[in-house]
Amino acid sequence: xxxxxxxxxxxxxxxxxxxxxxxxxxxxxxxxxxxxxxxxxxxxxxxxxxxxxxxxxxxxxxxxxxxxxxxxxxxxxxxxxxxxxxxxxxxxxxxxxxxxxxxxxxxxxxxxxxxxxxxxxxxxxxxxxxxxxxxxxxxxxxxxxxxxxxxxxxxxxxxxxxxxxxxxxxxxxxxxxxxxxxxxxxxxxxxxxxxxxxxxxxxxxxxxxxxxxxxxxxxxxxxxxxxxxxxxxxxxxxxxxxxxxxxxxxxxxxxxxxxxxxxxxxxxxxxxxxxxxxxxxxxxxxxxxxxxxxxxxxxxxxxxxxxxxxxxxxxxxxxxxxxxxxxxxxxxxxxxxxxxxxxxxxxxxxxxxxxxxxxxxxxxxxxxxxxxxxxxxxxxxxxxxxxxxxxxxxxxxxxxxxxxxxxxxxxxxxxxxxxxxxxxxxxxxxxxxxxxxxxxxxxxxxxxxxxxxxxxxxxxxxxxxxxxxxxxxxxxxxxxxxxxxxxxxxxxxxxxxxxxxxxxxxxxx
Amino acid sequence: xxxxxxxxxxxxxxxxxxxxxxxxxxxxxxxxxxxxxxxxxxxxxxxxxxxxxxxxxxxxxxxxxxxxxxxxxxxxxxxxxxxxxxxxxxxxxxxxxxxxxxxxxxxxxxxxxxxxxxxxxxxxxxxxxxxxxxxxxxxxxxxxxxxxxxxxxxxxxxxxxxxxxxx
Amino acid sequence: xxxxxxxxxxxxxxxxxxxxxxxxxxxxxxxxxxxxxxxxxxxxxxxxxxxxxxxxxxxxxxxxxxxxxxxxxxxxxxxxxxxxxxxxxxxxxxxxxxxxxxxxxxxxxxxxxxxxxxxxxxxxxxxxxxxxxxxxxxxxxxxxxxxxxxxxxxxxxxxxxxxxxxxxxxxxxxxxxxxxxxxxxxxxxxxxxxxxxxxxxxxxxxxxxxxxxxxxxxxxxxxxxxxxxxxxxxxxxxxxxxxxxxxxxxxxxxxxxxxxxxxxxxxxxxxxxxxxxxxxxxxxxxxxxxxxxxxxxxxxxxxxxxxxxxxxxxxxxxxxxxx
Numbered sequence: 001x002x003x004x005x006x007x008x009x010x011x012x013x014x015x016x017x018x019x020x021x022x023x024x025x026x027x028x029x030x031x032x033x034x035x036x037x038x039x040x041x042x043x044x045x046x047x048x049x050x051x052x053x054x055x056x057x058x059x060x061x062x063x064x065x066x067x068x069x070x071x072x073x074x075x076x077x078x079x080x081x082x083x084x085x086x087x088x089x090x091x092x093x094x095x096x097x098x099x100x101x102x103x104x105x106x107x108x109x110x111x112x113x114x115x116x117x118x119x120x121x122x123x124x125x126x127x128x129x130x131x132x133x134x135x136x137x138x139x140x141x142x143x144x145x146x147x148x149x150x151x152x153x154x155x156x157x158x159x160x161x162x163x164x165x166x167x168x169x170x171x172x173x174x175x176x177x178x179x180x181x182x183x184x185x186x187x188x189x190x191x192x193x194x195x196x197x198x199x200x201x202x203x204x205x206x207x208x209x210x211x212x213x214x215x216x217x218x219x220x221x222x223x224x225x226x227x228x229x230x231x232x233x234x235x236x237x238x239x240x241x242x243x244x245x246x247x248x249x250x251x252x253x254x255x256x257x258x259x260x261x262x263x264x265x266x267x268x269x270x271x272x273x274x275x276x277x278x279x280x281x282x283x284x285x286x287x288x289x290x291x292x293x294x295x296x297x298x299x300x301x302x303x304x305x306x307x308x309x310x311x312x313x314x315x316x317x318x319x320x321x322x323x324x325x326x327x328x329x330x331x332x333x334x335x336x337x338x339x340x341x342x343x344x345x346x347x348x349x350x351x352x353x354x355x356x357x358x359x360x361x362x363x364x365x366x367x368x369x370x371x372x373x374x375x376x377x378x379x380x381x382x383x384x385x386x387x388x389x390x391x392x393x394x395x396x397x398x399x400x401x402x403x404x405x406x407x408x409x410x411x412x413x414x415x416x417x418x419x420x421x422x423x424x425x426x427x428x429x430x431x432x433x434x435x436x437x438x439x440x441x442x443x444x445x446x447x448x449x450x451x452x453x454x455x456x457x458x459x460x461x462x463x464x465x466x467x468x469x470x471x472x473x474x475x476x477x478x479x480x481x482x483x484x485x486x487x488x489x490x491x492x493x494x495x496x497x498x499x500x501x502x503x504x505x506x507x508x509x
Numbered sequence: 510x511x512x513x514x515x516x517x518x519x520x521x522x523x524x525x526x527x528x529x530x531x532x533x534x535x536x537x538x539x540x541x542x543x544x545x546x547x548x549x550x551x552x553x554x555x556x557x558x559x560x561x562x563x564x565x566x567x568x569x570x571x572x573x574x575x576x577x578x579x580x581x582x583x584x585x586x587x588x589x590x591x592x593x594x595x596x597x598x599x600x601x602x603x604x605x606x607x608x609x610x611x612x613x614x615x616x617x618x619x620x621x622x623x624x625x626x627x628x629x630x631x632x633x634x635x636x637x638x639x640x641x642x643x644x645x646x647x648x649x650x651x652x653x654x655x656x657x658x659x660x661x662x663x664x665x666x667x668x669x670x671x672x673x674x675x676x
Numbered sequence: 677x678x679x680x681x682x683x684x685x686x687x688x689x690x691x692x693x694x695x696x697x698x699x700x701x702x703x704x705x706x707x708x709x710x711x712x713x714x715x716x717x718x719x720x721x722x723x724x725x726x727x728x729x730x731x732x733x734x735x736x737x738x739x740x741x742x743x744x745x746x747x748x749x750x751x752x753x754x755x756x757x758x759x760x761x762x763x764x765x766x767x768x769x770x771x772x773x774x775x776x777x778x779x780x781x782x783x784x785x786x787x788x789x790x791x792x793x794x795x796x797x798x799x800x801x802x803x804x805x806x807x808x809x810x811x812x813x814x815x816x817x818x819x820x821x822x823x824x825x826x827x828x829x830x831x832x833x834x835x836x837x838x839x840x841x842x843x844x845x846x847x848x849x850x851x852x853x854x855x856x857x858x859x860x861x862x863x864x865x866x867x868x869x870x871x872x873x874x875x876x877x878x879x880x881x882x883x884x885x886x887x888x889x890x891x892x893x894x895x896x897x898x899x900x901x902x903x904x905x906x907x908x909x910x911x912x913x914x915x916x917x918x919x920x921x922x923x924x925x926x927x928x929x930x931x932x933x934x935x936x937x938x939x940x941x942x943x944x945x946x947x948x949x950x951x952x953x954x955x956x957x958x959x960x961x962x963x964x965x966x967x968x969x970x971x972x973x974x975x976x977x978x979x980x981x982x983x984x985x986x987x988x989x990x991x992x993x994x995x996x997x998x999x
Contacts, residue, residue, distance in 0.1 A: 033665075040665065047720030048666060051729055054961065141874035168580050175574040176538065179545060182570065185751065185785075186563035188861055189555050190838040190997075192785060193563055194548065199758050199786060202751025216611075223607045223638065224599040267870045268863065322889030323870045330866060331721035337889075338964040344893040393634035394653055396607075397627055400614060401657055405667045407749050410619045417611050424604070429530050447566045448863065455860050456832060456876060459559035556996045557859075668746060 003131055006352055010360035013059075013353070020060040024361055027064035028368045031071020032078075038085050038211050038402030042072025043327040050331055058339035058354060063361040065335050066315075069328050070365050073271050073308055074118040074373065081110045081300075082383055083395050085215035085402070089272035090307040092210055092437045093279050094300055096162060099218075101295035108236040108381055113297045114304045115373035116241070117253060121305030122366045124257040125264065125312025129319075130359050133348070137320040140265045145453035146463035148268060150473035152446035155273055157477035158280040159435040160484050164293055167484055169431045177439025180204060187448035188455070200411040206440050208403040208416040213433040216399045216420025219392045221427055236381035239374070241297065252282045252298045256305035263306075264313025267325040271307040272441050278306025280480060315362075319343050319355070522591040531585040535578050542571040542578070606637055622672020627654040707767055707941050711741045714931075715763070715771040717756025719749045723885075726965050727800050727929050728772045731949075734958035738951045752776065752837065754786050761788040765934040767941035770796070773932035775841050778985040782992045783839055784999035790985040794942060795977040796931040797949035800962060801970035802883035803903035803926035804845035805913070809872060810897050812879075817900040817919045820879070821853060828856040832877040834868030837861050839997055844988065845902060845925045846881045847995050849916075852923055872896065883927065884910055885966035902926060907968070928970065930977055946974050 014020060027049070034045040045068045053061030076091030081098035094114060101110040128136070143151075156174065163170020183194045185202045195201040241249070256278035263274040282302035283292045292299050314325045315332075322344035324330035336343050341351055348355055383391070403416035423433055453463045465471060523531075545567055552564040610633045618626040631650035640646055661667045714732055718724040725747060732743040748756035753776040760771030773793055781789040806817070814820040824831050835843040838861045850857055862868040865882040872880045873890060880887070884907060890896040891910070898913045902925045906915055916923045931949050933942060952958060953971040962969045972980070992998040 037660075037665075040667065044667075044720050047725065050721065050726075051733060051961075054964065141870065144871065144874060144876040168577055168584065172538070172574065172577045172581060175570055175577060176541075178570040179541070179567065179574065182567045187863070188557070188560055188838060189563055190752075190783065190785075191552060191563040193552065193567065194545070199751045199754040202754055202785070203749075205750075220604050220607060223604045224601065267867055321870070321873065322893065323873065324866050327719065327721060333889075334721070334726065334965060337966055342889050342892055344889040345895070346893050387640065389635055389638040389640040390649055390653075392638055393631050396611065396634060397631055397653065397657065400611075400618070400627070400630070401623075401661060401669065404618075404670060405661065407755070408668065408746055409748065409750075409755070410615070410670060413615050413618065417608075417615055420611070421608055424608075429527070429534060443570075450566075451560055452860060452862070454561065455557060455559045455858065457559075458829075458858070559858075668744070 003356075006356040007130060007360055009353065010356035010358070013357045014360050014364065017059060017357075019057070020063050020361060021364070023056070023060045024063040024067045024365050025368050025372075027067020028071040028365055029067075029372055031068035031073075032075040032369070032372060033071075034068065035072035035075020035087050036078045037405075038079065038087050038215070038398055039207060039405035040402070041088060041207075041406070042069050043331065045072055046328050046331045050335055053335050054338055058341065059357055059361060061339065062332070062335055062358055063365065065332055066358075066362050067365045067368070069332065070122055070308070070311055070362075070369055071372075072328075073311060074115070074122075074304070074369055077114040077118070077300075077304055078111065078380060079398075080214075081114060082107055082381070083215060083391075084218045085395060085398060086210055086437075087402075089206070089210060089437065089441055090270075090275040090303065090310075092214060092434065093272070093275040093303040094307075095214055096279075096293055096434055097296050097299035097303075100293065101297070101300070102384070104295055106237040106295070107384055108239040108377065109241060109297065110295075110300055111377045111381065112239045112374065113241050113249070113300050115370065115377065116246070117249070117256075117301040117304040118308040118373070119366050119370040120253050121257045121260055121307070121309040122311055122369065123363060124254075124305075125261040125309035126315075126359060126362045126366065127312075128258075128261045129312040129316045130356075133316050133320050136262075136265060137316060139262075140267055140317045140321065140323070140325070142469060143266050144467075145449040145456055146467050146470045147473070148266075149446060149449040149453055150470040150477070151266070151269060151273070152442045152449060154473045154477040154480065155276060155438065155442040156446065157480040158276050159438055160481050161280045161283050162276075162293065162432065162434045162438065163484075164430075164432045166430060170435050173426065173431045173433070174435035174439045177436035178443045180209070180436070181440045181443030182447070187444060188451045198411070200407075200409060204440065204444075205403075205407065205409075205412045205415045207406045208412040209419045209440060210437050211399050211402055212416040212419025212421075213423035213426075213436060215395055216416060217423030217427055217433065219396050219399075220420060220424040222388065222392050236378070236384060239377055239381075245297065249298060249301045251285065252302050253305050255281060255285070256302045257309040260306035260309025261313040261316075264310030264325065265317050266313075267317060267323055268445070270314065270326045271310040274306040274310045275303040276438055276441075278302040284480075284483070319347055320345060322347075523585070523588050524592070525590055528585060528588070528590055531581065535582045535585070539575060539578050542574045545571040603637055607634060610634060610637070618670050618672070620673050622675060623658065623669035624654060625672075626670075627657070707944055708739065708741050710768065712739065712743045712767065713769045714743050714745050715756050715760050715769060716745055716747045717749065717753040717760070717771070717774065717776070718747070720747050723802075723883075723965075723967060724772060724774055724929055727962070727967060730958055730961040730965070731772075731799060731931075731952060734955045734961070735948060735952040737955070738948045751785070752780070752840070754780055758786055758788060760932060761792045761934060763934050765937040767933060767937055767945060770945065771932045772929060774929050775927045775984070777932070778981055779839065779841065779844065779988050779992070782989050782998045790981055792935050793932040793981075794935055794937060794974075795981055796933055796942060796945050796974050797953060798928055798930035798970060798972035798977040798980070799949075799953055800930075800967050801926060801928040802885065802968055803901045803907070803924065804842055804881045805884040805887065805898045805901045805910075806849075806879060806881050807872070807887045807891070807896050807898045808879045809875065810895050812897070814899065815897075817914065817916070820899050821855070821921075824855045824857065825853070829858050831879060832858045832860050834860050834862055834871050834877045834880040834882075836865040836868060836882060837863065839992075841925075841927045842881045842883075844991060848925050848991055849881075849902075849921070849923060851991060851994060852921060884913075885968075888966060909966075928980075930972070942974070949974075 034040045076088035077094045079085040080091035080095035084099040086092035086095045098110045159174040184204050260274040263269050279302050282298050283289045314329045317325045318329040324333045403412045457463050549564040549567045555562040614626050614630040716728045728745050732745050735743050748759050757777050763769035778790045780786045833846050865886040868880045871877050900916050902916050902923050959969045
């Protein structure tokens with residue numbers, strides 16, 4: 001294959017380019033730190049580093065930026081697993097099972113699986129970018145407003161998969177989240193809804209809500225416990241999954257990577273959606289779906305592989321069509337333009353040598369991510385050795401700082417605190433938090449694209465049943481929503497203990 | 510989340526307190542949903558004749574929420590009530606104190622800035638959670654406050670609130 | 677930490693001095709005693725942020741204590757602009773204002789008006805470019821406008837959000853020629869360009885830089901730009917004025933301070949902004965980023981802001997956006 005040849009050329013060029021290698025290592029490391037800190041996103045990291053790339057050669061500069069991008073998405077999983085602080089929306093999906101596993105004393109396994117899955121998902125997506133870009137690139141363009149609407153509805157239907165045991169409570173949490181998501185400027189007309197005159201509420205401060213619901217609520221809950229028990233800390237446990245465990249994940253990894261690359265290629269859909277969709281599909285295909293939500297490694301694997309596979313997909317749309325699908329690729333596109341490389345259909349032919357050196361470098365970045373990730377996990381896991389009486393206050397302070405940093409706004413700290421208090425009571429009475437996050441991601445997308453589709457079709461509702469992708473996605477949504485009901489009918493509910501015993505009790509043995 | 514939550518099939522029992530809590534939740538959320546619908550009815554129509562306007566979706570969501578709350582209400586009322594042995598003593602007072610400390614920090618951070626706020630917050634929370642050593646508590650609080658400050662402000666170039674008093 | 681501490685000491689010293697000496701001139705003479713904060717009302721990585729960072733970088737040579745960029749995002753610029761307006765008028769918190777500060781007030785969304793800001797210098801400006809797919813039947817602006825006249829409401833034009841500058845550009849065109857377009861708002865310019873490329877809409881009105889990749893690849897065609905003169909990057913594209921429609925509308929970005937800032941401070945900042953904007957490095961950076969350098973001194977810039985504020989008010993009232 002011709003591309004293989006070009007890629008080999010790229011590898012050789014890269015090997016003689018120590019600056020680029022060093023900078024990509026630096027980029028990945030910086031990305032992991034940025035992703036791991038709540039409130040700091042890959043976008044922010046890429047934007048801060050962008051000016052430094054102006055004076056670098058194209059390969060070095062772009063690889064550093066790619067490293068931050070990749071590392072930033074992976075880094076979010078670390079605090080999500082260890083402390084239930086989702087650094088990124090995608091990591092909120094990882095937190096569900098990752099934190100549950102950490103509570104069982106297997107934080108190391110959760111981190112190890114997350115790292116390996118991130119590496120495999122990311123690498124596969126770059127390979128897809130290299131070999132299938134011309135075939136898949138046009139796909140992004142098929143997504144008009146009606147398809148995006150159907151995707152959002154499918155995303156919302158996943159609430160059924162992450163509701164825990166009470167579907168009704170999960171759906172209530174989801175609908176409450178949808179109401180929260182409708183606060184702010186209405187997506188079509190710009191009319192301020194439920195803002196009480198606060199300009200800060202014009203766009204829903206989504207990350208503070210998430211940090212509050214997950215991390216702050218968890219700390220509040222831990223305050224209930226007696227001091228003696230509070231000192232006993234979770235173990236890290238083994239780091240690497242066993243060979244049979246890993247083999248058992250093959251299907252999940254391949255499926256999630258494919259889904260992630262696909263979703264990443266769609267403009268406006270990113271790692272968060274990919275992570276939740278991968279979670280849903282992993283559960284659908286799992287032989288033990290009842291374990292999901294209780295520390296299933298396939299769930300962690302699916303979220304991380306799916307989320308990281310988005311990188312290749314998003315880069316594909318940006319590089320081959322010249323269209324940035326999200327904020328990070330928008331900045332990266334700026335970096336390409338600055339280097340005199342105009343993204344678009346001609347990029348791969350006009351600058352083949354350079355592009356393939358870059359692609360080889362991206363594969364190298366993922367190798368670096370694997371090495372840095374596995375190498376540092378033992379050290380990072382030490383966090384759990386800290387006495388709880390110090391760790392939990394530290395987590396709350398990180399919540400405060402993270403909520404502030406995202407918009408430099410004290411108002412957002414208030415939002416975070418309110419979400420934390422609400423999240424505490426939700427947890428107390430058995431209402432899951434994840435549906436709220438999912439609703440916050442998908443709600444605005446569903447409304448905006450539905451109304452846009454209506455405008456595009458001049459007011460006709462035909463778009464709901466005349467477009468094949470739309471119909472397929474809506475059907476998939478219906479299946480996802482109805483499946484748990486059918487399952488329950490067939491199997492009969494398992495006998496349960498009285499509700500609202502905190503999940504941690506299971507992990508404490 | 511609460512994986513041990515009983516499926517609401519009417520098989521499991523609930524304590525009196527749980528039942529009351531669920532009724533309160535249904536009432537509160539119901540009031541919010543009704544409030545949303547009333548507010549949304551006052552939204553202006555969109556100038557674009559093809560558009561459903563800003564009110565449609567919130568009303569849809571609120572209606573859905575009301576329906577679900579109805580189901581939850583029925584489930585709660587159907588479920589038999591029994592005395593459940595209190596699991597173990599839980600320190601709810603401590604949770605309330607923690608939340609109050611956070612509220613204090615929220616109100617203070619804008620005026621006095623990051624450094625004093627974070628220090629007092631950390632020291633307070635650590636004392637609350639059992640780290641009450643007169644030496645270690647302030648030392649740890651100071652060290653963590655400074656470490657985060659250096660990491661964000663210098664390492665990552667993300668400024669933390671300076672406090673309007675000192676501007 | 678060291679920095680803030682030192683600046684606190686200086687502030688205390690300054691307060692002490694102010695108690696003894698007459699306040700005004702003493703304060704301005706020493707300006708700036710500490711780093712100046714530049715508020716950017718949009719997210720890192722966007723066009724406005726890039727202009728701000730390029731400016732802050734180039735200003736190092738002219739402003740001893742330097743400029744720190746702070747992003748205050750939210751509400752389509754409303755949050756950051758409100759903060760600039762409400763900042764203490766001492767020149768230590770200045771802002772990168774955009775065309776939105778002359779638009780948002782008319783929508784009844786914010787508590788400021790354009791008069792609350794004092795323009796110091798314009799740094800960058802981008803006109804609106806009407807762009808269609810390369811295989812569209814319209815080869816010239818005239819053909820496009822004729823088609824629009826014959827089929828009112830049929831041409832779907834994507835923009836970057838209702839009430840955003842590119843939406844107003846389309847509305848201004850419709851208003852001027854008595855046309856009607858079907859405006860489709862997207863979350864920013866990139867999704868609108870994607871929709872055009874996918875053939876879901878007929879045209880977009882965004883800045884030329886946002887379609888330059890597709891134009892160079894031969895997938896799209898710019899029919900005309902709403903600028904005073906032809907663009908350096910697209911010398912073959914006519915302006916609307918050349919084609920007989922007197923329309924120049926687009927975005928601009930510049931340095932603003934709150935209204936009551938002392939004249940001496942404004943003067944210092946004006947000098948700094950002029951010298952910085954004239955740096956070759958600053959011009960080169962903007963060019964690399966596909967942004968158009970468009971320095972304009974404070975007083976002339978103020979006239980432009982005032983005129984456009986009035987234009988937008990009239991336009992937005994006519995199309996029902998004003999509240």
